[in-house]
Amino acid sequence: MHYDCAIIGGGAGGMAAALSASQRGVEKIVLLERDPAVGGILRQCVHDGFGTLYLKKSLTGPEYAAHFKNQLKNTPVTIKTSASVLELSGEYGAFSVKYLSKTEGPARLTADTVILAMGCRERTLGQLRIPGSRPSGIYTAGTAQYMMNIQNLIPGKNVVILGSGDIGLIMARRLTLEGARVSLVLGEKATGLARNHLQCIQDFNLPIRFGFTVVSVHGYKRLKGVSIAPVLADGRPELSKKTYVPCDTLLVAAGLIPETDILDSDFVRLDKNGGINVYDNGQTSVPGLFACGNVTGVHDLVDKVSMAGKQAGESAASFLAGKPAASGEKLPDAYLEKEPTCEVLNSLKENERLCVLCPKGCILSFDTACEPPEITGYRCRRGLHHGREEWKTPRRMLTTTVKTAAGGLVPVKSSVPLPQRSLLKAMKKIRKITLTSSVAPGTIICKNILNSGADIITTGEAHEN
Incomplete structure (x- = not known):
């Protein structure tokens, strides 16, 4: 089939791009997503904090994804899920997209314009070149998050987290809420948003060390511990000062890499960090080819990914109408604003x-x-x-998951913030709940938990295993 616009990636950027292009009059749009449902990484991000910039309210990941998914239902956008793109080639008016679909098998479509919204992937332990054996118990933070929030699996009981960025901090809190022990969080530099350091580390008195890294892992079948050492000014570890930390699980949260594997470097220009080079309007070096979100460079907020997707969709629509957006178009001030990092807390x-x-x-x-x-x-x-x-009395939103009788999970949150000191006690009660039937998002499953005035409500659909 031939489309006016093909969008690769159904996460926050891709959905916003599809929606904005449709609102600008583009009729034949296809959205390709390799997962069984659109939403991308948002489906496993059960914590809140999404949408404060773009939607002016705080939502969980599933709620934020549902906002765009519901809006797309009222558009002519064709959504193809379980469709992995293998290759992109061609030029304006004749872009060719080859993909492998669960329902169609090997397939191909053509499009006048293409918007790239593939997001990014995690840097693994192997890419960090840390020596040692390769026992079970070593995961990227995103993999562990998927295990906990989608598959109902706990990675381990005694955890060390390598990386003090936002995903590492969020997983430290998630593991603590589920009863695991976070022995140590390590970071070469003080990174991560201030709110995550406050709500994920300080709230639970978790140990965190800056200027340290893991220099080796120990264990044969299962991880038994890691050796850590301070990092010198030139980036090398000071091995003479290394120490041993026992643990059965290591989470690697060592940064993200733009997902550009389907692209040939001779086809579109990439920057030195591997992201796709774009002008302010989302246009790449190839006319008719646009890109948005983390595939162009890692963004600190998903709201900014959606803003970039919206702009790319609008630019593609203008391009199709013969009115390409100016390459110097100014981004909204909110897009450029930086949320405070953990250094603010120290001051x-x-x-x-x-x-x-x-x-x-x-x-x-x-x-x-x-x-x-x-x-x-x-x-x-x-x-x-x-x-x-x-x-x-500091209060925090409680976000977690609840089991279903079928063995799946449903994301939930408290209707209002709970006293911070009562979060772990509330979690013990929530872990005893099992839903026997399917419930719609927004359903109250536990009223007035701990007599706090807060109800526990569902925030998304069940993920069945």
């Missing part, structure tokens, strides 16, 4: 707190001479309310 004074309700990251100051303390530094009423809670 806070004793009477200061960080507001984590949106990417602005206001620093709230408390005048303790007053009772209750007078708060300044907030830029909205929500920030003032958050500050009052954070000073007296």
Whole structure:
């Protein structure tokens, strides 16, 4: 079949691109996704914090994906799932996409324009060239997240996490909530968003070390421990100071690599980090070929991936209409704004707190001479309310999964934030719940948990094994 626009990748960027291109009048659009459902990595990200920039509200990963999936139902976009793209070639008006589909087998389509939204993949232990045996118990953080949130499997009981970026921090909290012990989180540099350091590390008093890395793994059939060492200024580990840390699981959260394997470097220009070079409007070096999201370079927020997808869809529509968007088109200021990193937390004074309700990251100051303390530094009423809670009784949204009788999992969250100190107690009660029948997203499965005033509600559909 021939389409006006073919979009490769059905994650946050691909769905936003398909939606915006359709809204701009493009009629024949096909979206190719290799997983059984659209949503990409969002399907396994049961934590909240998505959408604060793009949708002005905080959603879990499944809820954020469902927002776009539901909007696509009202468009003529053709969605092909379980369809892995093998090769892209051609030029404007005659792009050829070869793919392997569960329902169609080997197949091919052509398109006038193509939008690349394949996202990125994780860097593995092998790519880090860490010596040692290769026992079971070593996973990338994303693989462990998939195991826990989709397959209902716990990677291990005593975990070391290599990487202090956002996925490593989020998995530290997820493992702790599920009863595993996080012995240590390591990072060569202080990376990751401030809100994740606050809510994933500081809230649970988890040990974290900056300036360290894993230098070897130990164990034959199952991992028994890792050796760690400080990192010198030139990036080499100081082996004379290495120490041994016992553990049965190592999660590698050592960065992401743009997923460009289907592309020939002679076909489209890539940057030095392997991402696709694009102009501000999403146009690549090939006329009619656009790219958006993490395939162009890793973004710190999924909201920015959606913004880039929206822009790529609009640019493709303009290109098809014979009106290519100017290469110097200015991105929205919100796209360029950087959310505070963990370094902000280290600079806070004793009477200061960080507001984590949106990417602005206001620093709230408390005048303790007053009772209750007078708060300044907030830029909205929500920030003032958050500050009052954070000073007296910090509260957090609880996100997790619940088992089904069929052996699957349903993502859930608390209807309102719970007191931070009661999260682990609430988890013990939630782990005892088993859903005997299928429930729709938004269903209350546990009312007023721990007499906190919070209900536990479903945030997505069941993942059956």
